[in-house]
Amino acid sequence: MTQHYLLRNLDVEGIDRIDVYEANGGYAAMKEAFKTFKPEELVAMVKKSGLRGRGGAGFPTGMKWGFLPNDGRSRYLVVNSDEAEPGTFKDRELIEENPHQLIEGIIISSYATQASEAYIYCRGEFRRGAEQLKRAVQEAYDHGYLGANILGTGFSLELKVYRGAGAYICGEESALLESLEGKRGNPRLKPPFPAVAGLYGGPTVVNNVETICNLPPLVTYGADWYTSMGTEKSPGLKIMSVSGRVQRPGNYEIPLGTPLRSLIEDYAGGLLPGRTVKAVIPGGSSVPLLMPDQLDTPLDYESIVKAGSMLGSGGCIVLDDQVCMVGATARLVKFYREESCGKCTPCREGTYWMTDVLDRLEMGMGEAHDMEILADVADNIAGKCFCPLGDASLGVLVSALKHFRHEFEAHVAEHTCPMGARLYDTVNH
Amino acid sequence: MKPEWKEWASQAKAEFPRANSALMPLMHRIQLVEGWLSDQTIQDIADLMGLTVQYVESVASFYSLFHREPVGKRVIHVCVGLSCALAGSDELMHNLEQRLNIKEGQTTADGAYTLLEAECLAACDKAPMTQIDLHFVGPVRPEEAETLLTKEVPS
Numbered sequence: 099m100t101q102h103y104l105l106r107n108l109d110v111e112g113i114d115r116i117d118v119y120e121a122n123g124g125y126a127a128m129k130e131a132f133k134t135f136k137p138e139e140l141v142a143m144v145k146k147s148g149l150r151g152r153g154g155a156g157f158p159t160g161m162k163w164g165f166l167p168n169d170g171r172s173r174y175l176v177v178n179s180d181e182a183e184p185g186t187f188k189d190r191e192l193i194e195e196n197p198h199q200l201i202e203g204i205i206i207s208s209y210a211t212q213a214s215e216a217y218i219y220c221r222g223e224f225r226r227g228a229e230q231l232k233r234a235v236q237e238a239y240d241h242g243y244l245g246a247n248i249l250g251t252g253f254s255l256e257l258k259v260y261r262g263a264g265a266y267i268c269g270e271e272s273a274l275l276e277s278l279e280g281k282r283g284n285p286r287l288k289p290p291f292p293a294v295a296g297l298y299g300g301p302t303v304v305n306n307v308e309t310i311c312n313l314p315p316l317v318t319y320g321a322d323w324y325t326s327m328g329t330e331k332s333p334g335l336k337i338m339s340v341s342g343r344v345q346r347p348g349n350y351e352i353p354l355g356t357p358l359r360s361l362i363e364d365y366a367g368g369l370l371p372g373r374t375v376k377a378v379i380p381g382g383s384s385v386p387l388l389m390p391d392q393l394d395t396p397l398d399y400e401s402i403v404k405a406g407s408m409l410g411s412g413g414c415i416v417l418d419d420q421v422c423m424v425g426a427t428a429r430l431v432k433f434y435r436e437e438s439c440g441k442c443t444p445c446r447e448g449t450y451w452m453t454d455v456l457d458r459l460e461m462g463m464g465e466a467h468d469m470e471i472l473a474d475v476a477d478n479i480a481g482k483c484f485c486p487l488g489d490a491s492l493g494v495l496v497s498a499l500k501h502f503r504h505e506f507e508a509h510v511a512e513h514t515c516p517m518g519a520r521l522y523d524t525v526n527h
Numbered sequence: 528m529k530p531e532w533k534e535w536a537s538q539a540k541a542e543f544p545r546a547n548s549a550l551m552p553l554m555h556r557i558q559l560v561e562g563w564l565s566d567q568t569i570q571d572i573a574d575l576m577g578l579t580v581q582y583v584e585s586v587a588s589f590y591s592l593f594h595r596e597p598v599g600k601r602v603i604h605v606c607v608g609l610s611c612a613l614a615g616s617d618e619l620m621h622n623l624e625q626r627l628n629i630k631e632g633q634t635t636a637d638g639a640y641t642l643l644e645a646e647c648l649a650a651c652d653k654a655p656m657t658q659i660d661l662h663f664v665g666p667v668r669p670e671e672a673e674t675l676l677t678k679e680v681p682s
Binding site for chain 1: 542543545546547548549550551552554555585586589590591592593604607608609610612613614615616617618645646647648649650651652653654658660661662663669
């Protein structure tokens with residue numbers, strides 16, 4: 099792609115400063131939105147654009163906004179910047195390198211939804227991200243883009259940056275709201291959904307950073323421009339975070355529908371010479387594996403589901419033929435063990451036992467019935483937890499058991515990891 | 528209780544006046560200076576917030592970045608997520624443990640370093656990624672463990 103719309107930080111040096119941002123067209127979309135559009139026209143534009151939530155669920159953004167009840171209560175916009183899904187690192191780049199784009203998107207979105215208060219929930223580990231956001235928010239206040247009666251429009255918006263403190267579960271929107279209210283980050287029962295009873299019990303929209311960053315270009319170029327890219331059901335642009343065994347790991351802005359093979363080869367530089375793809379996790383650690391014969395799958399929500407996985411957060415981890423699938427699976431499941439909030443027994447105990455069994459398999463101390471134990475524990479988690487974290491822990495495991503059962507069996511038969519029980523490959527570096 | 532904490536609590540409550548939203552910002556601010564949250568500090572925060580000690584403790588214990596044990600002058604997190612592991616984070620952790628003569632989760636006897644695992648730090652493009660006092664430093668190859676220990680970071 100020659101021109102970036104979301105990752106403009108790659109094209110413009112110093113765009114994290116408001117003067118540079120404005121010199122490159124920044125905040126023009128906000129002014130345009132105020133001048134040309136009524137709030138409901140902006141909501142209609144977002145609906146028409148087909149923009150879907152980029153945090154993982156892919157829910158249509160305009161429809162989400164439309165769920166806000168018209169009951170006169172003051173509304174909140176909460177931006178989810180608690181990015182922690184293994185393999186996903188786009189929101190970190192967006193907030194660290196181009197914070198004003200997000201702030202402009204927040205102002206436009208708040209105007210569209212008539213929210214009078216907005217919060218950015220920033221992952222606790224993002225120290226620089228939070229510092230960048232706080233500085234940029236202050237700059238926006240100083241320029242009169244935030245606060246009371248913005249640019250004489252009569253629209254007022256307060257924007258605050260709130261830091262998390264290390265908890266993946268707070269990326270789940272209701273847990274995030276709990277955390278923002280100064281509580282433990284346990285997910286809430288839904289319904290009621292945040293649109294009806296969210297932050298402080300008020301009507302609330304929770305959107306991902308990347309989703310909101312789409313707003314400035316969307317207002318500038320229009321819904322027709324947005325739908326001219328991507329597919330009919332998955333229009334527009336998506337940032338894919340590519341990591342693992344590729345030559346050029348990084349964030350890449352692609353039109354939805356771009357084939358997975360193109361992302362790996364054309365954008366991320368392909369694999370190391372002589373290596374072949376063993377499996378790809380296309381949308382963050384929670385989604386099932388795609389196999390080498392599925393590399394021509396278009397990266398859009400529907401096509402990936404059809405191929406048996408999900409686009410999720412766009413965190414694409416590429417595994418080559420030198421990666422042990424048992425070791426890789428053990429590492430991913432351990433993440434969910436660490437991050438389970440502990441509320442539900444199947445998730446809390448299940449992720450613990452799956453990690454334990456996977457570790458002993460990887461160390462060559464597994465037994466033949468361990469695969470049955472894993473399948474049984476997985477079955478006792480699936481669909482039996484309060485929030486999606488339990489199910490998320492199963493995506494890679496279940497598909498690895500299906501596609502790579504021979505590797506699990508080899509660990510048992512040989513009483514060792516045939517690949518040396520290490521994930522590091524010195525040749526790679 | 529440090530004399531300035533009262534002012535910090537008022538500022539946090541002014542910025543986040545509803546529910547207990549001022550609690551975590553206050554905990555962050557105090558820990559940044561103190562390094563960790565002692566039992567006494569938890570008590571003080573509870574008093575400042577008008578909350579019970581049990582409530583503050585329940586929040587502090589939920590989040591991995593709130594330290595309830597003393598930490599070293601420098602807190603090192605090594606990301607052990609899959610993408611970092613594929614790039615050598617286990618070997619980096621091993622080298623740091625050897626060099627510091629501690630295990631992951633521990634603090635050196637001289638109180639200089641605390642070594643911790645981090646779950647995916649959302650920086651897989653620069654694997655293996657680490658943080659020093661939550662400042663990103665990476666990629667750090669396993670053989671660069673020594674360099675990491677003396678790396679300059681913003682205060």
